[in-house]
Each structure stands twice: as C-alpha cells, then as structure tokens.
Amino acid sequence: MIGRPLPTADAPHQTIGVLIGLAVFASDALSSTAYATQEMLVILMVLGPQAYQYVFPLAIAIVILLGIVTLSYEQTVHAYPNGGGAYIVTRDNIGALPSKVAAAALLTDYILTVAVSISSGVAQIVSAIPSLFEYRVWIAVGLVAFIMVVNLRGIKESGKTFAIPTYFFIITMFVTVLVGLGRYLFGTLGVVTDPPPLEILHTTYGVGAFLILRAFASGTAALTGIEAIADGIPAFREPRSKNAGTTLIIMSLILGSLMLSISFLSAHIQAVPSEAETVISQLARTAFNGRGGLYGAVIIATTVILIMAANTSFADFPRLSAITATDGLLPRQLTYRGSRLVYSRGIVLLALLATLLIVVFQASVTRLIPLYAVGVFLSFTLSQAGMAHRWWKIGKLKEGQELRERGSVLRYDPNWLLKMVINGFGAFCTGVVMIVFAATKFVDGAWVVIVIIPTLVVIFSGIQRHYHHLAAKLSLENYGGLPQIGRHRVIIPIGGVHRGTLAALRYARTLSDDITAVHVSLDPQEADRVRQKWETWGDGRRLVILESPYRLFIEPLLEYINEIEALRQPNEIITIVVPEFVPRHWWASLLHTQTALTLRMALLFHKDIVITSVPYQVD
C-alpha cells in the first residue's frame, strides 16, 4: 500500500527504516498469532484434556519451520533488491508455467488473507461483546466494504500511521504474555473461568500421527504473511537489502516468541477453542483477572492488527494483478490505475471474492483455515526452489561476470553452494508442509484450493494465448496496408423527423454526400407524417420507408442494411449514423430504444460497417 509504491507513483524520499518497516510489513505475519494456537486446539481437543500436552511441542516445531523460512527469505531479500515476490523469483528462475502456479497461489492467498483476518477480527469483537455473535457475518462483510472504500479513495498516510497500531499490538501482547508467565512462575495463574462451549472440528479421529499432523498444519497458518517484506524491499532506505533483512529477522523473532508464549499459556490455562470466544480473549481475561481495561486493550489491539493485515492484501492483490497483467496473464485493464491513483478494478474484485468467502463460510476462521495455507506454502516452495536454482546459476558464473535477468542481476558469490543448500532446504521443508497440509486438510476444504489453482493457471494461459494471437494478427510485419476507401455510404435510421434527426443529418453531411434516411414504419399514418416532414427538412436526401406489419423494429432495419451490404463494391464503407437523445436523467435512457447499441452488437462481425451515434442533448 504505502510502503510498497510503484516507481512511477512515488518519489524516493518516502523510503523507510527498520522501525517503520516493521510497522508496515509485520501486521500480516504477527496478526496470525491471533488464531494459529486456537486452530491447533480445535483439532487437538478431540483428545480431551490430553490435548493440552501437544500444544507447546507443536508450537516449537512451527517456530523451527519459521526459522528455516526466515533464513531462506533473508537470502531472497539480498538477491532481489527491487522486490522478490514468489511470482518474480519463480518466473526468472524456474519457468513460465511454475510462475503461473505461483501467481495463482498468491492471488488466492491474498483473498483468503482478507477473509481469515477479518473473520478472526470479528471473532475478537464478538468475544468481548457476545451479543454481536449472531451479526458476525454482517459485521465482517461491512468491514470488508469499509476497507474497500478506504482503498478506493486512496490511502495517503505515511508509514508512521501504521506504527501506532502495530507497536500497540506488540506491546499489549508482550504485556499479556509476560503477566501470564509471571503469574505462572509465582503459581497464581489458574485455568480459564467460565469457558465458552467447546467446539471441535471432527470427533471421529483418535490420537495418532494423522491428528498431530493436522494440528501442526493448522498451526502453520502462523507463517502466513512472512513473505511480505521480500515483496516490499524497494520501500526501504539504503542499504535497502540490509534494512529489509534486519526487519525480517526482528519480525520473525517477535512472531516466534509470541507463538511460543501464547501456545504455552493457552495450554496451561486450558483455553477452549470456540466460535463464541477466542483463545486470545480467554488468555487475556485469565492473565488480567477479568474483562478490565487491559483486557479491552488486548482485544482492540488484536482486532485492529487483523484489520490491518486484511488491508495489506488490498495493496498486494491489485499490485500482483497489475504485474501479471503486464505479463499478459490477466486482462490489461488491471494495469491501469483509476482516477484516485489506485488500481480500482483489482480492489473491487478482491473485496467481492473475500465477501463471497466470508458469506459461504459464515465468517468462521476454523472453516476457512483448511483453504488457507496450501497456497502460502506452495508459493514459499516455488520461491525457495527458484532461489536455489538461482544460486546454481550463480555458481556457474565466473568471478566478476554479471547476468542480467528481468527481476535482478546475478553476480558470482563464493558461498553459492551453502546458500543453495539453505534455500533448497527451505524449499524442501515448505514443500513437505504443503503436502502434509493438502493431505490432512483435503476433505475439510483444501481440495477447493487444489481445484482453483490449476483452473487459474489454465485461465492465465488462455488469456496469454489470446494476447499473443492478437499481437500476431495485428502485426505490421509484411503488411501491405488497406485499400483506399472508394465510396462512403451513410444510412440514418430515423423514428421521426425532429431536432435530433436533423442534428444527425447535419453530422452525416460532413461524412459523405451519399446519405439515405430509413424509417421503420409500424403505423402507416406515422409513415406519411415522416415522409411529409422529410420533404421539408430532409435537404433533398433519399428517404426509405420499411413496412413492418408485425411491429418489428430492429429486424427490418438489419435486413435493409444486409441488402445494401450485399450490393456493396469492394473499397466501399458504410456508416450508420444513429440519432440518440441524451436525457437529463439517467433513468430516462431506459425509455429510449438503444438503437446504436443494438446495431453495434448485431453488426459486430460485419467488415467495414461503422456505427456512429450522434448525441442530441435535451435540456
């Protein structure tokens, strides 16, 4: 959004340092701590109280994965100082088809980020004000609409505006877990009082590797958003790769410690996963002994950072759409900004799709999560694999040699082998997680994404083929030019003889001397009137009356045009000049036959027929 401008839109003095960078880019990643632990518990609770013993070990596994991904992305940040999103890295290092897969995965991921973050934000609100529970879908839809409007208007805040809520969240969460841990050490932290009704996703599984893997897969939602910094490097102050890398590492440290401490405490207080009250809410009121001011601060901070995470997608989705549209994978219109200097079409599209998801899944994080992380880990895997291949290419270079690719410049690096191993290991781990996720969540909804991603790839390829085909057809290579136009015939369909008709006739006279007015007659008396008036006002031009006993209007006209067309010489062009009223009020245009539009549709595939409407403003 703000921190990641396109070169044409922003001047370089708006770059940011580590402190502000953390505020701008961390909301998406940090906000996932608000639901990751809870979603693990939803799966584990089928085991009863035994569940709590698995939460912390799983959190440790997730934090190890976080470490591997962070190390891997740290290398991307240095390799792509102009931005190394998964699409660009895959496109430059693996190939066209995998890059389409990456684009499809990322676009679905952005949509899901909005749906999941907003749903989780609403769940926080509902935890504090339970009476809003039955309106949660409406609140979520309203929030999406609000973010859409804000983004359509264009956001003019600086990165500093982001600093306040992000640091507010970091501070309140650290206060909460520190108070919790302190009370735990002094032995005064009890279990959660008056817990909400338990909800679990399945009741049919016993304990076993599958259950643990499913819980782990849910927990990996904590890693979503970590790739944001790699996309946004150009926003950083020089040395930007170094600044971005530092920011990434700090963000991961915060994320990891929050994930560990929230999971540890949630297990200890025996928090209950529920749609009615979030685990964060239970943790905060247990740590602070009730719903006081500090509790309120945690809920507000969590809600706000979740909304900000959704907002991030409203910058990323249109931007990636524009990049892929420039490469011809999506309609070209997505590369244009609207009058408020934002990619309005992409913003509206994202809001509509996210709203659809929220309504279908009833704003339930638990029901949305199975769709979420497949796309994220797919893009992680492709991006890291692309990086590994890039190191391989670098290993082949000679010292001092440079290889310029579309997204970055490759220079020899003596440590290429180690770095290739790091990225390769990252790709391997995230790839394994992706497969675990897809397998364990398949029936719960992951299949939807597994269907959508290839479908999108097919659509991308179809669009790209269309543009290539068109470019070939329109090319001026070996083109002899068109023959000169010999004769220009003008046809004016008229409903009556009035000022609008005369305006069209006047215009037609500047086109050609060969003018024919055509009246479709539903009523012989009306036809006589038209004929008489035309004698006075028609400037001596031909008038053809087409009888229409069956009260047809457009068909006799088309028949006449087809006749003229059949008799036409080569090099002869036909223009149909349609008089058209422009009423003062938009609704009044419903009261007029849209003759020009209808003719345009009907004659679309006829060569050398042009339809012009001459507007006549009625005031």
Next chain:
Amino acid sequence: MIGRPLPTADAPHQTIGVLIGLAVFASDALSSTAYATQEMLVILMVLGPQAYQYVFPLAIAIVILLGIVTLSYEQTVHAYPNGGGAYIVTRDNIGALPSKVAAAALLTDYILTVAVSISSGVAQIVSAIPSLFEYRVWIAVGLVAFIMVVNLRGIKESGKTFAIPTYFFIITMFVTVLVGLGRYLFGTLGVVTDPPPLEILHTTYGVGAFLILRAFASGTAALTGIEAIADGIPAFREPRSKNAGTTLIIMSLILGSLMLSISFLSAHIQAVPSEAETVISQLARTAFNGRGGLYGAVIIATTVILIMAANTSFADFPRLSAITATDGLLPRQLTYRGSRLVYSRGIVLLALLATLLIVVFQASVTRLIPLYAVGVFLSFTLSQAGMAHRWWKIGKLKEGQELRERGSVLRYDPNWLLKMVINGFGAFCTGVVMIVFAATKFVDGAWVVIVIIPTLVVIFSGIQRHYHHLAAKLSLENYGGLPQIGRHRVIIPIGGVHRGTLAALRYARTLSDDITAVHVSLDPQEADRVRQKWETWGDGRRLVILESPYRLFIEPLLEYINEIEALRQPNEIITIVVPEFVPRHWWASLLHTQTALTLRMALLFHKDIVITSVPYQVD
C-alpha cells in the same frame, strides 16, 4: 396469446366460435375454483369443526356476486366489439388518471395470476407426490421459466390446442362433483380419511362479522379471470359480440356450479386446508375412494389448467404493456415485437416479477392470496363505473346520432337507463368487495398492493411527462435549423500502431483532413516505439504523446479532449475515432479496454462531440 391477436399480426380468418372461445378464455377463471374454496377454509378453520357450516352460504354469496359481474360484463362485450379491457373502458369514459390506476391494477393482477396459478398448480402436484413438497419453490420457478421460454419462442398453436385441456378439466371436475353428490345422496360419502396437518392463517380471531368477511374476501379469488373475454372480443367469429357474450354466460354458469358444488362437498367431507395437500386432492380421493386413475386425472387436469391460466397472463401482460406504452405510460420499447414476433421484453419482465413473488412467498397460495384480488376488483370497479358513465353519455345522444371515441362508437339506446343501473350496480358491488378485501386483508399483504398501485401510477405519469417534454423540445415548430459545420476535427486514441490502428486511420481520412492521433504513455520505451512506427505508417498525421506517470489511462485522454474542446470555434465538430478489436469469442472482449464505451459515457453531455468505434475483426 392466440385468441387475441393484434390486428397487424393476424388475419381475420383465424376467428373462433363459442366452443373454442370457451376453451381459450375460460382457463383463468375456471382454474380459480382450484383454490377459492380452500382459501375460505384457511380463514374459517379458526372456528374448528363449526367452520364447515359457513362454507356453502359464502359460496352462494360469491356466486351471486359472480352473476352481477357477469351481467355487467355482458354489456361491456356488446359495447366494445374491438375489445373492452378495463384500461380502455376507463380511459375512454372516466379519465386519464383513473385509466392509469386501472393499468396499474391490471398489470399487478397479471403478475399475481402467474404467481398464484403456478403455486396452486405445484400444490396439486405436491398433493399427489408428497415427497416433492420441499422442492415446491424450485418446481414453481422452473414452471415459470418453462412458460417464459415457450412464449418467447412464440406459440403457433390454434385455439383447438386449448380445447383439449380445458374440456378435460371441465369434464373431470363435473365427474368428480357428480360422483360426490351422488354418493352424498345415497349416504355413502364419508369424511376425508388421513387428512393432512391443519394450517390456519391466524389463531387470534373469534367468530364474528370480520372473520366471515375475510373468508368471503378470500373466496372472491374465484372471480379472477372473468374479464378475459371482454379483452378478447376481436378474436370471435361474427357476430362477435353475441358469440363473446354467450361464451361469457356459459363460462359463468360452469364456474358458478363448480364453485357451489366444490364448496358444498368440501364442507361435507370436512376437508382440511393445508400446504401439503389441496382441498381438490382431498375431495377427489374421498369421492373416488383413494388415489386411483380418476384421482390422477383430476390432479393432472387441475395442474394443467392452472398452468394454462398462468400462460394467459403471458399474453395479456405484454399486450397491455404495449397498449399503455403506445399511450406513453411505459417505455416505448415495449411496443416492439422481438424477432420471434412476440413482445419479448414484456414476457421476460413478467417472468422475473412472478418468480420474485414465488420465491418471496415460498410458493404459498395462502400467503399470495391477500395480494391478489384487490387489483382485480379495482379494475372491475373502474371498468363498470366507466360503462355506467358511457350509458349516461348515450342517454344524452339523439336517436341516430353517433359519437366516435378511441375504443368504440356510441349510439343512442332506448334502454340506456336500465343498462346504466346494471353497470352502476356492478361497479357498486365490486367496489364494496374491493374495500372489504383491502380492509380485512390489509395486514396480511393487501397493503403491498395498495402501495404498489399508486407507485406505478406515479411512474406512469413521470414517463408520460418525460415523453411530452421530449416531444416539445424536439419539435420543429419555429425551428431555425442548426448552423452548418465549419470544421471537423478527428482524434484517434491509439494504444499502439498496428492493423487496427491503421483501419481507424483509414476511416478517419474519409471524415476529415484534420486528424490527430493520441497515445497515452504509461511507459517511455513504449512511447518511443509508437512514435517510430507512426513515422512509417502514420501517413504524416500529427501524433500527440500524453505522459501518464501515474499509470492512468482514460483521465489524460479526457483532459486532452477537454482542452481541444475549450479551444474549439463555434460550428466546429469533434469526432473521436476509436480503434476497437472484435475478438472471435465473447469472453475475449473482457480482455480489452472498452475505450469507446468509457469515452461515450464520460462525454455524453458534451455538445458536438461524436464517438465512433471502428471495429477491426480479428480472425
């Protein structure tokens, strides 16, 4: 539909006699016996078993009302040999505003006829096959769609096609009631076995005048459709008024006797009103001792005649729309037929509105009935009052004198006073029924119609005002003509230089020598390429490059056009020639900027700017 053609569409040899006339016009009226008795029972059942004693007396009252309306309409049939629908009679005899009220009442009535008849037809199907109950809304929507498609394709059957189902219905119903009455006389007709669960509309009312009036009002639904013959007189063989009058009387006799006998028997067998099984179904299986072949015949006949009744509206609604559109109350487009020689727009509009009603009211006849008869009785009242006034005017004429009005010719009649009293009494009775209906059904839904009818009248008046205003503004009275065009400037917005651009340039050359190509540049390299290519291919015409650093497309173009417009001399005209691809597949047009359309919208209110798109067919 078939029996009531417009003069331009059908030749006179297709006229019909009494037998076929009954088949064509009776379906709407006769089909209402399928639900009228049941809807009385729904109201009365609050009284418990006592309810049954009121059914037959109420049926007698309704049949008396039927007699009065029939007598009154018989006079209309003779007065308006060219068709005397409520709209025409009101327009010619009362005035413009009441005729708008009549049109509004009739149009809502047609929509409701479709919704009620189809819902009742589905209720018959569900009675025979209870497992379909939960799909009733879908079945009803499907039937409406089916009738719409049939009507859009255009019906080519003769009136004879109608004879089979109508007479099949008449015969099966008479067999049913005669068997029922016979068994009653021999004392072998018991009560209905295994009745469906009782459903009643309200439980809060005790017995009293209000309850009886509400039941009576529900029963008057039996009279709907009786006006059909008055609309359709031109379809009859000469002497057409006499034939139509005879048909009307026969129809009323059948309707009256069915209403009386169905009500009598339903009370005797203690039929239970229910959404799950209709009273007709209960009556048939009691009379025939179970769900055998005769029972099946009754259900099929009833369902088919209800569907035919809905079909009647699909002829009436578009036809009345066309008549009122000719009078300028509705958009003019409704007066044109589509390529299948039917009023396609009216047919689609009716299907959409009826579907909306069916979905909102969940295909429940009981919930739709309160909306139904207000409009019907309002148009009855206006039509009869119009007739009474017509007799008054006739009484003022001298013997042998003729007064020609738009819809009929007035001649002196010595019995004018008696006839005026008959029509006046008809108007009075139907007016009272309308008020009773509106008052007793107000909260159940009649208020909807009481809101819609005035709203429609306001819309009609607005549309009429618009057309009058437009005609005055476009009039050539005292019109001095437009100044000659002095200079014709042509602007061609180009995205690149290719075959499509050259086709547009070639066309532009026939318009004027003053041509400027304009390229909006998002990318300086692209702009250089355009400039170079234009030097080769641009025929020496001006090329203007508009820099757009913020990736805007349409805004810089509009700005440029506005500048040119501001510098323009009087008598100068600007044509914007937009090259436009015509891809082979419709979906591909989503991949191209609709520049012409966008410009046309943006420049709608600018005088003397014409936008032309030059299609370039890519194959």
